[in-house]
Amino acid sequence: MSVHQAIVDQINLMTPGAIFFPAEFRMLGTDDAIKMALSRLAKDKIIARLAHGIYAVPQEHPLLGPITPSLDQIAHAIAERDHIQIRPTGMSALNKLGLSQQIPTRHVYISSGQPRVYTIGANEIHFKSASPKKFALKGPISALLILAMDELGPSLVDEGLRGQINELIQKESPELLANDLKLAPSWIAKQLFNLLFKSKTHELVRISDRRSQDTFVASKYTKRNQRKGT
Numbered sequence: 357m358s359v360h361q362a363i364v365d366q367i368n369l370m371t372p373g374a375i376f377f378p379a380e381f382r383m384l385g386t387d388d389a390i391k392m393a394l395s396r397l398a399k400d401k402i403i404a405r406l407a408h409g410i411y412a413v414p415q416e417h418p419l420l421g422p423i424t425p426s427l428d429q430i431a432h433a434i435a436e437r438d439h440i441q442i443r444p445t446g447m448s449a450l451n452k453l454g455l456s457q458q459i460p461t462r463h464v465y466i467s468s469g470q471p472r473v474y475t476i477g478a479n480e481i482h483f484k485s486a487s488p489k490k491f492a493l494k495g496p497i498s499a500l501l502i503l504a505m506d507e508l509g510p511s512l513v514d515e516g517l518r519g520q521i522n523e524l525i526q527k528e529s530p531e532l533l534a535n536d537l538k539l540a541p542s543w544i545a546k547q548l549f550n551l552l553f554k555s556k557t558h559e560l561v562r563i564s565d566r567r568s569q570d571t572f573v574a575s576k577y578t579k580r581n582q583r584k585g586t
Contacts, residue, residue, distance in 0.1 A: 359385035360393040367403060371414035375406070375425055375433035406430060407476045427463045428452075430474075431481050440469035441491055442483060446507030449500040456521050466503065467489055492539055495532035497524055501548075502540045510543055522551040 398405040442465040450456040467485035474481040493499035
């Protein structure tokens with residue numbers, strides 16, 4: 357069986373829309389033979405070439421026609437291939453949270469691997485190296501908010517965006533939010549604390565208030581006993 361046919365047989369087993377890379381066929385032939393086979397398949401529209409060394413199985417929608425994998429899907433496929441962790445940051449994170457309707461052409465992710473830039477048509481995927489601390493963020497909402505705010509900086513977090521952030525942060529669980537606030541840069545933690553204590557609707561604030569009251573009562577009790585002992 358030729359390298360070309362062996363690759364076709366493997367591709368036929370994949371689901372429509374699946375993203376794949378030349379290395380997946382390494383056992384079928386030499387790098388040059390695999391490259392040539394994929395080039396021919398892309399030219400014949402049997403597969404879609406998304407970028408240099410990145411391909412997908414074509415997917416058709418009955419009404420919309422051809423469907424191309426999203427940049428987020430491509431980014432996660434690359435991360436899985438390279439055995440690294442990634443998380444969206446900046447405008448990509450805001451878009452994922454629904455806080456921005458703007459579709460960025462430059463998708464930025466923090467990465468546990470080396471910095472990389474991938475050109476996908478007119479768009480770019482950027483992987484930026486980040487410390488393990490940023491991957492210790494646990495909340496599905498608070499982690500994205502903190503990463504987005506960290507990339508944007510204080511000057512771009514205006515009153516309108518703070519209002520949207522306040523609505524979202526209320527949906528995060530107290531345990532995960534408490535963990536992430538400890539890991540956030542100080543200016544972000546301060547802004548999020550201010551929003552939480554201003555609204556006073558999040559369970560984390562109620563827990564904090566109860567602890568403050570308990571501390572106050574315990575302090576009064578200790579002082580009273582001290583006075584009795586003197």
